[in-house]
Amino acid sequence: MSAVVTRDYSLVGAEAERSVAAGLASAKWYTPPMTRAELKDLMRRDDGPAIRDTLIWFAALIVSGGLGWYFWGSWAAIPFFVIYGVLYGSASDSRWHECGHRTAFKTQWMNDAVYQIACFMIMREPEIWRWSHTRHHTDTIIVGRDPEIITPRPPDVASLLLNIFALKNTPIFFRKLFIHASGRLTDEEATFVPESERPKVYRTARIYLSIYAVVIVACVAFRSILPAMYIGLPSLYGGWLQLYFGCTQHLGLAEDVLDHRLNSRTIYMNPIFRFLYWNMNYHVEHHLFPLIPYHALPKLHEAIKADCPTPYPSTIAAYREIIPALARQLKDPTYYVRRELPVRQSAVASRQ
Amino acid sequence: MLTVYCHKRETTLMSETWIDAGAADGVMQEDVGRFEHDGHSYALYRTEDDRYFATDGLCTHEQVELADGFVSGTIIECPMHNGRFDFTTGEAKGAPACVNLIIYPVKVGGGRILLKIA
Numbered sequence: 234m235s236a237v238v239t240r241d242y243s244l245v246g247a248e249a250e251r252s253v254a255a256g257l258a259s260a261k262w263y264t265p266p267m268t269r270a271e272l273k274d275l276m277r278r279d280d281g282p283a284i285r286d287t288l289i290w291f292a293a294l295i296v297s298g299g300l301g302w303y304f305w306g307s308w309a310a311i312p313f314f315v316i317y318g319v320l321y322g323s324a325s326d327s328r329w330h331e332c333g334h335r336t337a338f339k340t341q342w343m344n345d346a347v348y349q350i351a352c353f354m355i356m357r358e359p360e361i362w363r364w365s366h367t368r369h370h371t372d373t374i375i376v377g378r379d380p381e382i383i384t385p386r387p388p389d390v391a392s393l394l395l396n397i398f399a400l401k402n403t404p405i406f407f408r409k410l411f412i413h414a415s416g417r418l419t420d421e422e423a424t425f426v427p428e429s430e431r432p433k434v435y436r437t438a439r440i441y442l443s444i445y446a447v448v449i450v451a452c453v454a455f456r457s458i459l460p461a462m463y464i465g466l467p468s469l470y471g472g473w474l475q476l477y478f479g480c481t482q483h484l485g486l487a488e489d490v491l492d493h494r495l496n497s498r499t500i501y502m503n504p505i506f507r508f509l510y511w512n513m514n515y516h517v518e519h520h521l522f523p524l525i526p527y528h529a530l531p532k533l534h535e536a537i538k539a540d541c542p543t544p545y546p547s548t549i550a551a552y553r554e555i556i557p558a559l560a561r562q563l564k565d566p567t568y569y570v571r572r573e574l575p576v577r578q579s580a581v582a583s584r585q
Numbered sequence: 586m587l588t589v590y591c592h593k594r595e596t597t598l599m600s601e602t603w604i605d606a607g608a609a610d611g612v613m614q615e616d617v618g619r620f621e622h623d624g625h626s627y628a629l630y631r632t633e634d635d636r637y638f639a640t641d642g643l644c645t646h647e648q649v650e651l652a653d654g655f656v657s658g659t660i661i662e663c664p665m666h667n668g669r670f671d672f673t674t675g676e677a678k679g680a681p682a683c684v685n686l687i688i689y690p691v692k693v694g695g696g697r698i699l700l701k702i703a
Binding site: 259269270272273276278334335336339341360363364367370371427429430522523524 | 646653655657664683
């Protein structure tokens with residue numbers, strides 16, 4: 234029986250050099266044909282949808298958090314903290330993402346304000362993740378280049394399961410906070426965070442640690458975990474839905490291909506999921522055209538779907554593919570799901 | 586000899602040439618177009634009030650064509666990572682764009698965009 238061969242997914246190992254030598258780093262990616270007028274219309278920014286969605290989000294946080302406080306000490310508090318946790322620890326994922334791209338709002342300070350809040354909620358340091366995500370878009374699922382590959386091949390099942398409640402990522406987050414607060418970066422982070430941005434990383438880490446220290450002091454002072462139920466712990470007990478969504482983006486698909494249609498999934502979701510996820514279920518479309526705001530992704534999907542693989546009808550349908558693929562990769566890390574591309578046609582022509 | 590001042594950059598040009606970069610109406614209002622000359626890529630901008638500007642064509646972050654980006658007011662956003670520049674000054678306005686763009690003088694005559702390059 235042959236041993237399972239594993240690749241080096243770090244950004245400073247042999248695969249990093251190999252991907253550069255193979256021309257996979259900062260490469261030219263496939264783009265569907267679109268007219269400039271179509272793109273210009275889709276890229277247009279608008280404050281309206283994001284202000285509406287953010288007000289609903291904050292209102293839902295306040296109401297669920299308030300009812301959780303009201304019923305605290307009884308079982309009736311549980312459903313309200315479940316809702317609060319999902320809004321805090323999972324909906325923050327898409328808010329972090331969209332505002333990080335600065336496309337959610339037309340007004341830039343709104344993007345920046347929601348980005349900072351959402352980053353704190355989901356335990357992602359804003360400067361580190363801005364640069365990490367930049368690399369993710371340059372080198373999507375390129376081994377040795379992409380810092381946001383959710384699990385290697387063969388999959389790290391234990392880590393995936395622990396992260397249902399962020400139990401793997403949270404200790405890593407705090408370890409890095411202490412490293413950054415002391416004025417240092419990890420070797421991997423140094424490959425994608427420019428020198429000029431590093432002081433911001435160190436300052437933010439110190440602010441984050443100060444906030445968590447205040448929460449701990451409040452818990453001790455009140456002899457209750459209630460303060461941490463609002464700040465800190467929701468990232469753990471409410472993070473399960475963002476993992477459920479996030480695993481559908483690329484897991485089980487091809488590595489080292491220069492076509493987002495082959496390494497990303499577009500999935501149809503119900504309106505509640507789409508509100509929580511801010512349309513990131515249109516993930517192929519997002520990677521093909523990162524400048525297009527979340528509220529225009531359904532329209533983009535309609536415009537280019539003839540040039541893309543068939544979307545998945547639901548998250549359940551996606552997991553029917555993902556789970557068997559991961560199981561097979563445990564024994565055969567070379568296995569991946571091959572997405573079928575449509576016969577090449579002019580999407581522009583088909584719309585005329 | 587002409588000295589062109591750009592934000593944080595100063596380039597001395599020993600000779601100057603106005604190049605025909607295409608039809609003025611070839612770039613839509615509040616949009617960007619691409620122009621290539623001698624293997625060098627330029628981005629041509631037209632504002633909503635019909636002013637024209639030009640910069641280097643590639644983003645200073647990862648050498649992506651800015652002509653595929655998004656124009657809002659006097660800001661161009663890189664299509665790959667949303668790095669932002671003020672195309673009237675070349676100034677980088679937001680990460681991951683940290684290095685300013687080189688700008689070029691532009692004029693419009695006879696319905697054509699004329700670009701001054703060394």
